[in-house]
Amino acid sequence: MSLALDLSGRVALVTGGTQGIGLGITRSFLAAGATVVTCSRSAVEPLAGTTHHVCDVRDAEAVTGLVDAVVAAHGRLDVLVNNAGGAPYALASEASPRFHDKVVGLNLMAPLVAAQAANRVMQGQPGGGAIVNVSSVSATRPSPGTAAYGAAKAGLDSLTRSLAVEWAPRVRVNSIDVGLCRTEHTDDHYGGDAGVAAIERTIPLGRMARPEEVGHVAVFLASDLASYVSGARLECHGGGEPPVFLSALTSPAPSTPSTPSTPSTPSTQEQNR
Template sequence: MALSMDLSARVVLVTGGTQGIGLGITRAFLEAGATVVTCSRSAVTPVPGSTHRVCDVRDPVAVEALVAGVVADHGRLDVLVNNAGGAPYALAADASSRFHDKVVGLNLLGPLACAQAANAVMQQQETGGSIVNISSISATRPSPGTAAYGAAKAGVDSLTTSLAIEWAPRVRMNSIDVGLCRTENTDDHYGGDAGVAAIEATIPLGRMARPEEVGHVAVFLASDLASYVSGARVACHGGGEPPIFLSAATPAATPAATKES
C-alpha cells in the first residue's frame, strides 16, 4: 500500500467549513487534492475549489439529505469532518434549559447525526471511510462560562472511542482536541492584540494555533498514513496549559536546587 498525503481520490464533507478552524480544515484538504463539500446553516460563497450546501446539523432529516446529496453528486463519501460547533459565554446558573439544549444539540447530537449518516454510506464502500471529530481541550479541563459546551465535547471524545469499536473495521473514528486557535474572531474575543499576546505567553509553544495546523492533523487522520489509527484523541494545543500554581509560586533558591553537578 502506497502511503501518502495525496487525497485526490477522496470526497470530504466538512461541516462548518467556511470560516474559522473549519476554513483552515477545508483548505488543508483542498491542498491535499481532495474533493471538498462544506455545509453551514446559511448560504455562503463557497471556499474556492469547494462546493457548499445548506444544512443545520442539529436536524437529522436535513443531515440525511445532505449526505445523500454529496453521494449523488460525487458517487461516494470518504471522509467526514465534524467541525460545526461552538457556544457563546453564559454562566450555567443563568442560562436557560433551551440554551443548554441548543449547545448540546450543536456540539454533540449534531456530530452524532452526521456520523450516523456518513457511516451508513461508508459501510457499503469497499474502502470504508474516516470520520474526524473536532473536539476541544474543554473536554478534559474545566470550562467555566461554557460548561455545557465542555460537557458536550467530552461527550464527543467518548462517542469517538465507542464508535471506533462499533463501526470497525470499515470506518475509522478519531477526534482532535483543539486548544486556542487564532481566527478572524480572536482579537474581538480576547481584547485585541494585547489580550492575545498575554494569553499566548501562557502557551508552551508561544502562540495560538493557526487554523490550517488543525487542518493538517485532520488530513493526516484521514490519510493512509493513519490507516491503523482509530479511537484516538489527538491533542492539538501547543503543549497544553501549565498548572496555574506555577505562575503564583515563588520558590526560594536552596543549595540543593542551585548546586551544579
C-alpha cells in the same frame, strides 16, 4: 507504501467549513487533493474548488439529505469532518435549560447524527471511510462560562471511542482536542492584539494555532498514514495549559511587614531561606 498525504480521489464533507477552524480544515483537504464539500446554516460563496450546501446540522432530516446529495454528486463519501460547533459565554447558574439543550445539541448530538448518516454510506463502499470529530481541550479541563460546551465535547470524545468500536473495521473514528486557535474572530473575543499576546505567553509553543494546522491533523487522521489509528483523541494545543501553581511559584511573593528580632534569633524569613 507512499508516505505522502495524498487524498486525491477522495470526497470529504466538512461541516462549518467556511470560516474559522473549519476554513483551515477545508483548505488543508484541498491542498491534499481531496474533493471537498462544505456546509453551514447560511448561503455563502464557496471556496474555490469546493461545493457548498446550506444545512443546519442539528436537523437530522437535513443532514441525511446533505449526505445523500454528496453521494449523488460524487458517487461516494470518504471523509466526514464534524467541525461545526461552539457556544457563547454563559454562566451555568444563569443559562436556561433551552440554552443548554441547544449547546449540547450542536456540539454532541449533531456530530452523532452526521456520523450515523456518513457511516451508512461508508460501510457499503470500497475502502470504507474515516470520521474526524473536532473536539476541544474543554473536554478535559474545567470550562467555566461554557460548562455545557465542555460537557458536550467530553461526550464527543467518549462517543468517538464507542463509534470506533461499533463501526470497525470499515470506518475509523477519531477526535481532535483543539486548544486556542487564531481565527478571524479571535481579536474580538480576547480584546485585541494585547489580549491575544498575553494569552499566547501562557502557551508552551508561544502562540495560538493557525486554522490550517488543525487542518493538517485532520488530513493525517483521514489519510492512509493513520490507517491503524481509530478511537484516538489527538491533542492539538501547542503543549497544553501549564498548571496554575507554576505561575504562582514564579510570581513575586506578597510583601509582609517585618517583625523585630533579637540579634540571637533570626527572623522567620531568614530561617526559611
